[in-house]
Amino acid sequence: MINTHIFLSSQPNGVGPAAVLEFWVQVLTSQQLWHRDRATLFLLDHLCKAAFQYSQEDCVQKLLYQQHKNALGYHCDKGLLSSLVSWIVAGNVTPSFVEGNANSSQVWFSWMVLNMESIFEEDSQLRRVVEGELVINDLTPDQALKKAQIQLKLPIVPSLQRLMIYRWAHQALATPADHPLMPLIWQKFFLLYLHRPGPQYGLPVDGCIGRRFFQSAAHINLLNEMKQRLIEVADFHHAASKALKVESPAEGSERSLEKASCSSDYLTSPELHKELVRLCNVFVLWLEEESFQKGNTYIPSLPKQYDAHRLAKIMQNQQDLWMEYVNIELIHHEFQEAINLWMRSQLESHTTANISAGQTDFTNPLSAKERIMNNLKKFDTPKPPLPLQLMKAPVPVISSASLISQKEAIQLTRTDLNVLQRHAKTAALWESQHVALNSEILDTIPKLYVNREEQISLHLECRGTSNKGCQGAALLTIQFEGKHKNEAVSQQLHALRKEVRQLQAEATKPPSLGVVEAAVHVENFITALINIYKVQPMPAIKKVGISLFFIVVDYVCDETQRNPPTRQFFTSCIEILGQVFISGTKSECKRLLQTILQNRRLCTLLSPYFTPVASPDEFVTLYEKVVAFLSEDNSDVVFMLLTKFDLTQWLSVTKPPLSERTRLLESIHLALNACGLEPEEDILMPFNIFCKHWTNLLQYQFPDHYSDFLRLFVQSSSEQLLSPECWKASLKALGCGSSVTEQGSFKKNDCTESSVLRESAEILLSEEQVRETIEWLSTSFCKLRLASVDFRTFGLFSKWSTYVAEMNTFLEYLVKRLIETEVVNLAQEHVGSNKILSLYSVIAGLFKPWILVLDKEDARYTLHFKIK
Numbered sequence: 001m002i003n004t005h006i007f008l009s010s011q012p013n014g015v016g017p018a019a020v021l022e023f024w025v026q027v028l029t030s031q032q033l034w035h036r037d038r039a040t041l042f043l044l045d046h047l048c049k050a051a052f053q054y055s056q057e058d059c060v061q062k063l064l065y066q067q068h069k070n071a072l073g074y075h076c077d078k079g080l081l082s083s084l085v086s087w088i089v090a091g092n093v094t095p096s097f098v099e100g101n102a103n104s105s106q107v108w109f110s111w112m113v114l115n116m117e118s119i120f121e122e123d124s125q126l127r128r129v130v131e132g133e134l135v136i137n138d139l140t141p142d143q144a145l146k147k148a149q150i151q152l153k154l155p156i157v158p159s160l161q162r163l164m165i166y167r168w169a170h171q172a173l174a175t176p177a178d179h180p181l182m183p184l185i186w187q188k189f190f191l192l193y194l195h196r197p198g199p200q201y202g203l204p205v206d207g208c209i210g211r212r213f214f215q216s217a218a219h220i221n222l223l224n225e226m227k228q229r230l231i232e233v234a235d236f237h238h239a240a241s242k243a244l245k246v247e248s249p250a251e252g253s254e255r256s257l258e259k260a261s262c263s264s265d266y267l268t269s270p271e272l273h274k275e276l277v278r279l280c281n282v283f284v285l286w287l288e289e290e291s292f293q294k295g296n297t298y299i300p301s302l303p304k305q306y307d308a309h310r311l312a313k314i315m316q317n318q319q320d321l322w323m324e325y326v327n328i329e330l331i332h333h334e335f336q337e338a339i340n341l342w343m344r345s346q347l348e349s350h351t352t353a354n355i356s357a358g359q360t361d362f363t364n365p366l367s368a369k370e371r372i373m374n375n376l377k378k379f380d381t382p383k384p385p386l387p388l389q390l391m392k393a394p395v396p397v398i399s400s401a402s403l404i405s406q407k408e409a410i411q412l413t414r415t416d417l418n419v420l421q422r423h424a425k426t427a428a429l430w431e432s433q434h435v436a437l438n439s440e441i442l443d444t445i446p447k448l449y450v451n452r453e454e455q456i457s458l459h460l461e462c463r464g465t466s467n468k469g470c471q472g473a474a475l476l477t478i479q480f481e482g483k484h485k486n487e488a489v490s491q492q493l494h495a496l497r498k499e500v501r502q503l504q505a506e507a508t509k510p511p512s513l514g515v516v517e518a519a520v521h522v523e524n525f526i527t528a529l530i531n532i533y534k535v536q537p538m539p540a541i542k543k544v545g546i547s548l549f550f551i552v553v554d555y556v557c558d559e560t561q562r563n564p565p566t567r568q569f570f571t572s573c574i575e576i577l578g579q580v581f582i583s584g585t586k587s588e589c590k591r592l593l594q595t596i597l598q599n600r601r602l603c604t605l606l607s608p609y610f611t612p613v614a615s616p617d618e619f620v621t622l623y624e625k626v627v628a629f630l631s632e633d634n635s636d637v638v639f640m641l642l643t644k645f646d647l648t649q650w651l652s653v654t655k656p657p658l659s660e661r662t663r664l665l666e667s668i669h670l671a672l673n674a675c676g677l678e679p680e681e682d683i684l685m686p687f688n689i690f691c692k693h694w695t696n697l698l699q700y701q702f703p704d705h706y707s708d709f710l711r712l713f714v715q716s717s718s719e720q721l722l723s724p725e726c727w728k729a730s731l732k733a734l735g736c737g738s739s740v741t742e743q744g745s746f747k748k749n750d751c752t753e754s755s756v757l758r759e760s761a762e763i764l765l766s767e768e769q770v771r772e773t774i775e776w777l778s779t780s781f782c783k784l785r786l787a788s789v790d791f792r793t794f795g796l797f798s799k800w801s802t803y804v805a806e807m808n809t810f811l812e813y814l815v816k817r818l819i820e821t822e823v824v825n826l827a828q829e830h831v832g833s834n835k836i837l838s839l840y841s842v843i844a845g846l847f848k849p850w851i852l853v854l855d856k857e858d859a860r861y862t863l864h865f866k867i868k
Helices: 002-009 017-028 038-053 057-071 078-085 107-123 126-136 141-152 164-174 182-193 217-242 257-263 270-288 308-315 328-356 365-376 400-404 406-447 487-507 513-535 539-554 558-562 564-582 586-598 600-609 616-628 632-642 647-654 658-675 681-699 706-718 724-734 753-759 767-785 789-794 797-828 833-846 848-854
Strands: 449-460 474-485
Touching: 017 038, 017 057, 038 057, 038 107, 038 328, 057 107, 107 126, 107 164, 107 182, 126 141, 164 182, 164 217, 182 270, 182 308, 217 270, 270 308, 400 406, 400 513, 400 539, 406 487, 406 513, 406 539, 406 558, 406 564, 513 539, 513 564, 539 564, 539 586, 539 600, 558 564, 564 600, 586 600, 586 616, 586 632, 600 632, 616 632, 616 647, 616 658, 632 681, 647 681, 658 681, 658 706, 681 724, 706 724, 706 767, 706 797, 724 797, 767 789, 767 797
Parallel strands: none
Antiparallel strands: 449 474
8 A cells, every 4th residue: 555655656746755755654653662563664664665766765764863863862851752662771772763683574674774873873973983992092892882972972871782883784694685685784784894994083094993893702703694694695696596486595584475476476687696696705705804904905906806896985985875786676576566466455345345235346447437426426526726826937947049049148148147247346346345444444443532631639638647636638739641532533433333234234145036046047058058069069059159158258357256156156157168169169269369368367267278279270370479468567377378389289280381380480589589688587487488389399390490590599699689598498409408528528549430329319410410500600600790890899709608608518519520420431431640630620720710709808708629
C-alpha cells in the first residue's frame, strides 16, 4: 500500500514522493516504542528503500534526526523522555533506533538510521574530539571517549559500542550477502577505518586511525570476523556468477516471504557478481594491510589488486557512494512487484466481496461506467476547483528570437545593464556622502569644547588653635580657563550623526527587486546564449555574443568597479563571454585592442581575451599600435598586451614573408629606442619582452635580418638611443655573447681543424658573413668618423663609450673567427710558420681603421686586439 501511494505521488500532478514519505514516517513514529514494533519496522524498511530509490533520503533522515536529538535530551525534559522511551539503562548505552549491535532483517532502515547517527556524531564533534585524543595524546578509545564527554559537555555519556566505526562494522557483518546495500555499508566502514586525521590537527599526514579503535581482544576478534565474512560474501558472489539462482548464506540472510515472491523471477547480472567478488577481495587486502595504519605506504605504487584509485578516495574522505556496485535494477523490480502484489490483492478482495453480496461482476469492463457512476452518487457533490491564479514570472523568460537577433539582444541587455549601473552609481554616491559626513564630523569635533577664562572666590575657614581665636575666613580669588561646551556645535554634530545613521540604514538595505531581476535576467540570457552556441555554433549567435561582450564592457565604469557586487557581476559576464566568443576570434582582435588602448583601466579585465596570433594578417599592425602606446605611465598596460603576442607561434605557423617581418623588426627597434639608453624601472618589464622578441626575430631564418640588425643598431647607438643590453642580447643570440678569453684562447701551436670547428659549432655566422661584417663595420665607422667636424676632431668615443664593452666582444669574436679560418686554411696548404706570422701582420693591418676610429689622446681609450 505504501509503495503504491509513493508511486502514485510521483506521477504528474502528484504531491511528490517527499511529502508522502514525510507523512508516513510521522504517522509510524508517532506511537510510543515504535522502534520495538516489528510491523512498524517492516513498514519503515520499505519506506527507507523507497526513499533510497527516489533519492529522498534527506526528508526521512531529517525527521529521524530530530527524534534522535530529543531522545538524547537536547530539546526536551530528560526525565520525561526516560519514562517514555526507557532507553537509558545502567550501562549508559546511548539511545538508538536500531537496538543491539545491528539489524539483519530491516537493512534499509538500519542504513537510514546509521547515516542519521553519523550526521549527529559529526555535528556534535564527538568523532573529531575522540580521534584527536587518540592521535595527539595516544589514549585508549575508552579514555578518549571520557575526555570527549568532559570537553563537549554532552547531556548523555555516549557508550563505546555506539561509536559509528563499531556500528558500521557490526552492520556489515549482519547484512545479507545479496542485499543491494552490502557494498555501501562496507564503504561506510572503511571511510572511518582508513581515515587519516593528522592534517586536521596540524600534524603531518600519518597512518590511518582504524587500528587505534581496535586495540582490545574483543575488537581484534571483530576484525577477524569481518575478514572471514568478506571471504564468505566473495565466495557467495563467485558461485552466483556461475549459477542461475543461488541461495543467500545462512548467516544474516533472513528474507521475508514477500521479497522472495517478488524476486523469484529476477536474476542478477553475472557481471555485477564478478565486480562484487573483486570488491570483497580488495576489502580483505585493505583490512589486512598493516602499513596503512603506520603511514609509510605510497599509494600509487600499490599493486593493481589494491585498487589504489578507490583507496585514495577513501583516505581523502570522499563521501560519494559507489552506486555502480548497487543492484538498482533489483530495487526497481522489487518495488514494482510490491505494487503489483498490492493491486492484485485489492482487486481480489473487491471481486470476492461483490460476488458474495450478489452484485455485478466487477471483472466485466462493459459495466465499468455504470459502477463508477453508482459509486460516485454515494458521496457528496464535489466542490468546484479553486480559481486559477496566474503567476507572473519574477524574471522575464528568454525568447528564442532574442538569441539570434542582434538588435533585440542589445535592447534587452541595455535595459538591464542600465539598472545595474544606476545601482552602482547610487552605491558610490552613498559611499562618497558617508566619507564627506565623516570628514565633516572629524573637523567639527575639535570645536565642541572651548576654554574660557573664569574667576571664582573661595572662602577658607580658619579653625584656629587652642590659644588664639580665628579672625574669620580667608577670601581667595582664583583665575583659570574652564571647559565650556559649544551648544551650536553640539547641535551640528547631532545633526551630522543623524544623517550618518540615516545614510547607513539606506545603504545597508537589500537591493531592490528590480536590481536582482536585472542581474538574473542578464545571467539567464548569457547562459542560454552559450548553451545554444555550444550545441549549434551559428554565426548569428556568435555575433550576438560578441555584441553582448562589448556592451557589457561599455557599461563598466568607476562606479561599477567600486561597488563589489556589480564589480563581481560584470567581471563574471565579461569572463564567460570573452572565453566563448572573443578569445581566438580573428575579427575581434583589432577592436578589442582599440578598446583597451582607449580605456587603460580595462586592460586587466580584457587582456586575457586578446589573442593577436588568431589574426596573423594584422599581427604586425597590432604590434605597432602597442609600440606607439608605450610610455612610462602606461608601461604596465603595454607589458600585459605584449605577453599576448606569441611571436614564436606566429612565425612557425604563419611563416610571414620577409617584408612583414622587416616591418615588425623596425617596430621593435622603435620600441627599444623609446625605452632609452638606460630604461627606467617602470619600463623594464616591456623592455625585456622587446629584447626577447628582437632576438627571436633575428634568429628566425637567419641571416634574413642580420643586415637590418647591424644597420639599425649602429644607427641608434651612434645617437645613444639604444641600451647596451640590446647589444648583449643580440650578440648572445648570434653565439658571440662571451668574450674570446672566456671561450678559450687561440694558440699558435694548437690551430687544428678540429678545435676551430668545435668552437664554431654553436654560432650562426659563416666565414663569408664574418668577412662582410668586418668590412661593413670598418666602412661604417670610417664614414661616421668623417661625417662631422666634431667626430673628425674628437673621435667617436664620446658617442660610443657606452657600447665599447659590447663592441669589444663583437670584434674579438669576429677577429678570432677570421684568424682561425685563415690559419686552418694555411695549415691545410702546409704553409710555413713564416707565412703564418706574416698573416698576422696582414690581419692586424686590416683593423687599423678601427684603431683610428676610437682613438683619443688618452691611451686608455684605445681599442686593442690581442692576437695570441
